[in-house]
Each structure stands twice: as C-alpha cells, then as structure tokens.
Amino acid sequence: MTVEESNKNSGENSAKSERLEVLKTYKMYIDGKFPRTESARYYQPVVNGSSLGNVCLASRKDVRNAVVAARSAQAGWSRRTAYNRAQILYRIAEMLEGRSQQFSEELVRQGLDVETAEIHVSQSIDRLIYYAGWCDKYQQVFSAVNPVASSHFNFSTLEPVGVVFTVASRDCPLLGLVSLIAPVIASGNTCVVLASEKCPLSAVTFAEVLATSDVPGGVVNILTGRIKELTEHFSRHLDVNAIACDGLEPGLNTEIKEFASENIKRVKIYHQDWSTEATANPYLIQDFCEVKTTWHPIEQISESGAAY
Amino acid sequence: MTQKNKHWNLSPAPESTGHISLKERYGVFIDGEFRMPDHGNVFSSVNPSTGEVLAEITESSSAEVDQAVAAARAAFTGEWSKMGGGERGKYLYRLARLLQEKSREFAVIESLDGGKPIRESRDVDVPLAAAHLFYYAGWADKLSYAFPNRSPRPLGVAGQIIPWNFPLLMAAWKIAPALATGNTVVLKPAETTSLTALKLAELIQEAGFPPGVVNVVTGHGNVGAAIVNHNDVDKVAFTGSTEVGKMIQKAIAGTNKRCTLELGGKAANIVFDDAAIDQAVEGIVNGIYFNQGHVCCAGSRLFVQESIHDELIEKLKHRMGTLIVGDPMDKNTDVGAINSQEQLATIEQYIEVGKQEGAEFYQPDCELPQVGFWCRPTLFTDVAQSNRRAQEDIFGPVLAVQTFRTVAEVIQKANNTPYGLSAGVWTDKGSKIFNMTSQMKAGVVWANTYNLFDPTSPFGGFKESGFGREGGLHGLSAYLEI
Numbered sequence: 173m174t175v176e177e178s179n180k181n182s183g184e185n186s187a188k189s190e191r192l193e194v195l196k197t198y199k200m201y202i203d204g205k206f207p208r209t210e211s212a213r214y215y216q217p218v219v220n221g222s223s224l225g226n227v228c229l230a231s232r233k234d235v236r237n238a239v240v241a242a243r244s245a246q247a248g249w250s251r252r253t254a255y256n257r258a259q260i261l262y263r264i265a266e267m268l269e270g271r272s273q274q275f276s277e278e279l280v281r282q283g284l285d286v287e288t289a290e291i292h293v294s295q296s297i298d299r300l301i302y303y304a305g306w307c308d309k310y311q312q313v314f315s316a317v318n319p320v321a322s323s324h325f326n327f328s329t330l331e332p333v334g335v336v337f338t339v340a341s342r343d344c345p346l347l348g349l350v351s352l353i354a355p356v357i358a359s360g361n362t363c364v365v366l367a368s369e370k371c372p373l374s375a376v377t378f379a380e381v382l383a384t385s386d387v388p389g390g391v392v393n394i395l396t397g398r399i400k401e402l403t404e405h406f407s408r409h410l411d412v413n414a415i416a417c418d419g420l421e422p423g424l425n426t427e428i429k430e431f432a433s434e435n436i437k438r439v440k441i442y443h444q445d446w447s448t449e450a451t452a453n454p455y456l457i458q459d460f461c462e463v464k465t466t467w468h469p470i471e472q473i474s475e476s477g478a479a480y
Numbered sequence: 481m482t483q484k485n486k487h488w489n490l491s492p493a494p495e496s497t498g499h500i501s502l503k504e505r506y507g508v509f510i511d512g513e514f515r516m517p518d519h520g521n522v523f524s525s526v527n528p529s530t531g532e533v534l535a536e537i538t539e540s541s542s543a544e545v546d547q548a549v550a551a552a553r554a555a556f557t558g559e560w561s562k563m564g565g566g567e568r569g570k571y572l573y574r575l576a577r578l579l580q581e582k583s584r585e586f587a588v589i590e591s592l593d594g595g596k597p598i599r600e601s602r603d604v605d606v607p608l609a610a611a612h613l614f615y616y617a618g619w620a621d622k623l624s625y626a627f628p629n630r631s632p633r634p635l636g637v638a639g640q641i642i643p644w645n646f647p648l649l650m651a652a653w654k655i656a657p658a659l660a661t662g663n664t665v666v667l668k669p670a671e672t673t674s675l676t677a678l679k680l681a682e683l684i685q686e687a688g689f690p691p692g693v694v695n696v697v698t699g700h701g702n703v704g705a706a707i708v709n710h711n712d713v714d715k716v717a718f719t720g721s722t723e724v725g726k727m728i729q730k731a732i733a734g735t736n737k738r739c740t741l742e743l744g745g746k747a748a749n750i751v752f753d754d755a756a757i758d759q760a761v762e763g764i765v766n767g768i769y770f771n772q773g774h775v776c777c778a779g780s781r782l783f784v785q786e787s788i789h790d791e792l793i794e795k796l797k798h799r800m801g802t803l804i805v806g807d808p809m810d811k812n813t814d815v816g817a818i819n820s821q822e823q824l825a826t827i828e829q830y831i832e833v834g835k836q837e838g839a840e841f842y843q844p845d846c847e848l849p850q851v852g853f854w855c856r857p858t859l860f861t862d863v864a865q866s867n868r869r870a871q872e873d874i875f876g877p878v879l880a881v882q883t884f885r886t887v888a889e890v891i892q893k894a895n896n897t898p899y900g901l902s903a904g905v906w907t908d909k910g911s912k913i914f915n916m917t918s919q920m921k922a923g924v925v926w927a928n929t930y931n932l933f934d935p936t937s938p939f940g941g942f943k944e945s946g947f948g949r950e951g952g953l954h955g956l957s958a959y960l961e962i
Contacts, residue, residue: 313628318952320934321611328938328954331918413943422734429733433726435898436741436944453629455962463954465938466917468927 204389250360512691740948
C-alpha cells in the first residue's frame with residue numbers, strides 16, 4: 173500500500189501526510205534484475221508540468237547488456253513447451269490484475285484520465301490472457317503439411333525469429349507495451365523493450381510484474397531512455413533479429429530500417445490504437461516468426477521412385 | 481564434344497538444338513508487346529559452354545522501366561484487378577499448360593544460355609516452373625481460405641529481380657504468386673540469362689493475358705535499381721546475393737514498399753556415424769554439385785562425424801570421380817558450364833584462397849572442354865571454421881569439409897554463420913533428426929535428402945539469407961495486404 177499511496181500523493185507535496193512518503197526509484201530491468209543504467213545518467217520526464225521522477229537514461233552499453241541477456245535466454249525460452257509459455261503469460265495477467273490499482277494510478281500520473289486508465293489496465297490484463305491462449309494454438313493455425321509431388325513428408329512450422337528489439341508506444345504506456353510484448357514472447361522470442369520516453373513509469377512497474385510471474389530472466393528486458401540516442405545502437409546491433417516500432421515519426425522509422433539492413437533485420441512498423449480489440453490477433457505472433465520447412469523421404473520399397 | 485571418364489565410358493548423347501526458336505535480337509516486353517528500343521543499347525547473351533552469342537538483349541533505359549511500371553499500374557487498376565480470382569487463375573493455368581507443351585524448347589534454351597546440364601533443365605527447372613504456375617493458379621480464387629479472419633488485398637505493382645542460376649524457375653516463382661494474388665509485375669532477369677524470361681513473355685502473349693499484367697525489362701544491375709527505386713512500385717521481390725539484398729533493403733527504407741529477399745546461404749550438411757553412408761554420399765554430391773553449385777541453398781559445408789570421416793571421404797572422392805563434367809547439352813552430363821567468365825574467376829579465386837589457407841584439396845582429374853567456362857568438382861578437407869570457404873557463399877562446385885564429435889558441437893558450428901537458408905542432416909535415428917531439424921537455424925531443412933523443391937513447399941531463409949517465403953500457402957502473404 174505504501175507504494176500506491178506514494179504514487180497517489182507524489183507531485184503534490186502532501187501536507188496532510190503524517191509520515192514521510194517513500195518515493196519509488198524507477199530502475200531498468202535486465203536479465204531478471206533491476207540495475208540502474210551503467211552510465212549513471214538520468215532524465216526527468218515531465219507530464220502536465222510535473223516531473224515523473226528521475227528515470228534511468230539508458231546508454232549504448234545498456235542496450236548491449238540487454239541484448240546479451242535476451243540472447244542468452246532465447247534458446248531456453250523457446251524450448252519451453254507451448255503449454256508452459258501459455259501458463260507463464262497467464263501468470264503475468266494474474267500478477268497484473270492484483271496490481272491494477274497501482275497501474276491505473278500510475279497511468280493517471282502519466283496523463284491519462286481515470287476512466288481511460290482503468291480501461292487500459294483491464295485491456296492489458298485481458299490481452300495477456302488472449303495471447304496466453306494463443307501460445308499453443310497459433311502453430312496449428314499457421315503451420316502446414318505440404319503435399320509435395322514426390323515421396324517425401326514435408327511440413328512447415330513457425331519458429332521464433334530470435335531477439336526482438338521493441339520500441340514501445342509513446343502515448344499508450346501500458347496497453348501499447350503489453351500489446352507488443354505478449355505476441356513477441358508468445359512464440360519463444362525474447363525481447364529488449366525501450367519504454368515510452370515520455371511515459372516510462374508503467375514499463376518499469378510492469379517489469380516488477382514480470383519479475384514475479386515465472387518469466388525467466390532475460391526473456392523481457394526493459395530500458396528507459398531516449399529513442400534518438402539509442403536508435404543507431406539497437407538498429408545496427410548484429411545480434412538483434414527483428415525490430416518492432418510503434419508510433420514513431422516517419423524519419424525515425426526510415427533511419428531504423430536503413431541501419432537494420434546491415435544484417436537484414438526484420439522491421440515491423442505499427443501505428444495503431446491498441447484499445448481496438450482487432451489489434452490483438454495471431455498475425456502479430458506470426459510477424460515475429462520464421463517459417464521452417466522440413467523434408468524427409470518416405471520409403472517406397474516396391475517402387476522405382478527412390479526418394480533420397 | 482566427347483566425354484572422357486575413367487569410370488564410365490559413355491557415348492555422347494547430345495540433345496538437339498534445331499527445334500528451338502530464338503530471335504537475333506530481343507526488345508523489352510511492355511504492355512503486352514515486344515518493343516525494340518530506339519537507343520540501340522544492347523548486349524550479347526553468350527553460351528557459357530562455347531562462347532557463342534545466342535542473341536542480342538536490350539539494355540533497358542530508365543524510360544523503358546518507367547513505361548513498364550506505367551503499363552503494370554494501368555493493368556492493375558484496369559482489367560486485372562476487376563477480374564474475378566477464378567478467371568485470373570485460368571490465365572495462369574493456360575500459361576502453365578503452354579510451358580508444359582513447349583518444355584523441350586525451354587529446357588534447351590535454358591541449358592544453352594545458362595550452362596546447366598540438359599538433364600537438370602529438362603527434369604528440374606522447366607517442370608518445376610510449370611508446376612509453380614499450376615499450383616498458384618489454383619490459389620487465385622481461394623485466397624480468403626488462406627488467411628483466417630482476414631480479407632486479403634493485392635499490393636499493386638511488384639518489381640521482381642531474379643538471378644542467373646535458375647532463370648526460368650525463378651521467373652515462375654516470382655510471377656506465379658504475384659499474379660494469383662492479383663498484382664501486376666515488372667520482371668528483370670539476370671543479364672547473363674535473359675532468354676527464357678523473354679520466351680516466357682512470348683508465352684504470356686500467346687496465353688492472351690491482358691496487356692501490362694507482366695512486363696519484362698532486361699539489362700544489368702542499374703535496371704534492377706531503377707525498378708527498386710521507382711516511386712510507383714509497391715513491392716520489391718529479389719533473389720540474389722546478400723550484398724545486393726542489403727542495398728535494396730536500405731534503398732527502400734524510407735518508403736512503404738513491401739519487400740521479400742531470398743539471398744545467399746552457406747548450408748551445413750551434417751552426416752552422423754549412424755547414417756546410410758552411400759545415400760549420404762549421393763546427397764552430398766547432389767547438395768553441392770547440382771547446377772555447378774550455383775545454388776543459394778547448396779550444401780557447401782559438409783560436417784562429418786569424426787569416426788566415419790575417412791570412409792566417407794574416400795567414397796565421396798570415388799563418387800566425384802564418376803561425375804561427368806562438360807557439354808551441358810549432353811544428356812549424360814552431371815556438371816555443366818560455369819555461368820559466366822566473371823563467376824568462374826570468383827570461384828577460382830576462392831579455390832586459390834582455400835589452398836593458401838592450408839586445407840587438403842581434391843579435384844577429380846576429369847578432362848575439361850577446351851572452350852567455355854569450367855570448374856571441376858572441388859573438395860577441401862580439414863577446413864577450419866574461420867576459413868573463408870567455410871564462411872562465404874562461393875556459389876560454385878566447392879565443398880568444405882569439417883568434422884565433429886557431438887550433437888551440441890555440430891549444432892553450434894552449423895549455426896555459426898550469418899546465413900540461415902538451408903541445412904541437411906543424415907542419420908537413421910528419428911529422434912536425432914528432430915533434435916537437429918528443430919535446432920538448426922535455417923528456413924529449409926532436408927533430412928536424409930537434399931536440394932529438393934516443390935511448389936507446395938515454402939522456401940526462404942532465416943537471418944541474412946533474407947525474409948519472406950516463396951512457395952506454398954506461406955508464399956501468398958508476400959503479395960497481399962493481410
């Protein structure tokens with residue numbers, strides 16, 4: 173409750189408070205831990221004239237550390253069973269539900285009106301459950317057994333693309349964030365998320381939810397900082413396989429796509445109102461998957477069509 | 481041209497060339513007709529096995545690219561997009577049938593122009609091209625079944641740039657899904673192998689396609705660049721080198737153009753000690769010496785489990801000795817001509833580097849024809865992971881052999897490349913196959929087989945081998961707004 177009270181009261185020096193409120197330090201989330209930026213820099217996002225606090229200003233080195241964490245976690249996460257990933261996504265929703273009031277209040281601090289904030293928190297929880305359900309189903313929708321014209325068994329399945337750098341929505345700090353993280357990790361990708369530069373608080377608090385939801389460390393890593401400073405560093409990083417950008421200005425998208433070409437990263441650009449239900453769909457999972465096709469001969473003993 | 485081989489003494493079995501029809505000079509195919517440009521800027525398409533000039537090809541100007549894109553746009557906004565999917569499909573079926581009817585002529589021209597053995601163009605390239613057209617024809621009126629809960633729409637004008645290793649097949653891979661989904665096309669074949677794309681344009685004319693649905697412009701890289709950078713192109717589809725793929729991705733970064741890239745590869749072909757070795761040897765040979773190794777998914781890195789290395793390499797050398805290198809028009813030929821002088825120089829340079837890097841080098845002592853561009857099947861054993869021929873896409877008949885002991889080791893080595901197009905694994909143990917196929921970072925994995933293709937089977941890469949798939953249901957989305 174202390175945290176919630178502090179959130180409620182911050183920005184308006186409460187004279188009524190008998191005790192000194194405990195302010196929250198907003199740190200980043202890398203490899204399941206909550207470090208400050210290695211650069212020891214900070215910035216103060218301001219919403220409606222009041223500061224949201226001292227937020228970590230991530231450096232190039234932080235990006236690199238987070239990518240290392242994401243890469244290290246990727247094989248293990250993708251080898252989890254789909255059922256297990258589904259349960260963990262569901263667990264995130266459970267943890268979020270339990271802290272919904274905190275998230276609502278934090279969204280209000282970041283400029284949303286109370287009603288919208290509450291709707292966004294509910295939708296974020298429901299979205300996690302929606303994608304939890306997809307974890308062990310999208311494969312059946314998007315895979316194929318291919319009827320090749322030879323004596324072979326041939327099938328195509330989806331595999332996670334690997335490490336996805338995600339630039340979260342600027343104006344939709346919780347719902348936009350959750351709406352991209354969930355489909356990205358549902359298939360076994362790991363990600364590094366750059367939180368909204370303007371409204372980073374929900375992302376940091378969401379990291380606390382992740383940390384208590386059985387999500388292995390490194391599967392989701394959350395950085396706070398300035399998009400323009402970090403663009404080149406994540407877009408050119410050779411161990412990033414894909415980039416998801418939400419609502420960036422066109423010039424920045426172009427810059428990201430140009431740098432991304434250096435190792436043929438897949439870049440997906442989104443501009444959507446995440447509160448629209450239709451924005452939640454399994455095609456978003458497919459956006460961060462590769463199709464793998466496997467061939468194997470089928471023996472045909474009595475025929476001449478040797479298949480090797 | 482006589483074939484000499486110490487294992488087999490086969491009489492020459494040349495395919496005749498008298499039945500084909502080639503013009504002395506080809507214009508560009510725009511808006512349903514061949515146009516002879518007034519600029520007179522042409523280049524020769526040369527038979528790489530004889531050096532003989534087959535035809536003069538137009539070096540398209542930017543004005544011709546403009547005209548081609550305008551014709552494609554007019555066709556897209558006009559008749560083609562208003563036509564029902566069923567009718568669209570029937571045009572493609574017609575084209576597939578015409579290609580089957582003229583398959584012999586196409587196979588011969590393909591081998592003359594590109595240097596590949598007639599056995600391959602006859603049995604692989606042409607029938608597969610027809611099969612692709614036939615397969616996608618049937619999708620044209622069934623698209624809503626492919627994408628649950630979606631109403632897919634075509635993108636518009638697709639600019640398609642294809643390579644010289646499977647000229648007709650790549651044209652079919654590109655055109656078939658684009659047209660089935662209701663797009664129109666500007667196609668550019670590679671400069672050394674334009675003929676079958678131009679012959680395909682003749683078939684498109686013969687099939688009665690509405691003008692402008694498919695346009696073919698010929699020329700070098702700058703023509704491709706003009707297509708990529710054209711403002712009125714909605715989609716770029718490219719098959720070729722990773723280097724050019726990166727340039728294309730960068731060039732269109734500031735646009736909303738959709739893009740698919742099918743780029744280079746450095747596939748690992750992995751043989752375990754419990755594999756059927758004779759079959760594995762066939763697969764290795766097919767994997768690297770098929771089409772002179774001019775195959776992006778060629779199994780150019782062979783990983784052999786240490787305990788069977790010596791036995792396997794001995795069998796492989798023996799099998800290499802039976803390969804017939806020479807006249808592509810001879811039906812006995814296994815390895816034809818290298819596609820161009822330039823490519824031969826590249827391969828020879830890699831072989832020199834390989835020797836300098838200090839691996840054991842082997843080529844069978846087969847006789848090579850006096851004229852034309854040739855390279856013997858080549859084997860490097862004792863290769864180090866850091867060697868250039870273990871890292872770079874040589875695009876020639878050069879195999880680099882490494883050994884391994886454990887599954888973990890070979891997966892690590894196999895995946896340790898920027899590429900991820902294809903992979904092969906040979907073992908008789910089912911659970912090992914699935915462990916390997918699921919861990920290898922590659923878009924196509926052949927288990928106990930290699931280098932097979934089918935129109936129903938999606939093809940395309942992970943990582944720097946590109947993105948998007950060609951073939952199968954998954955090949956549709958590259959040409960649709962989902």
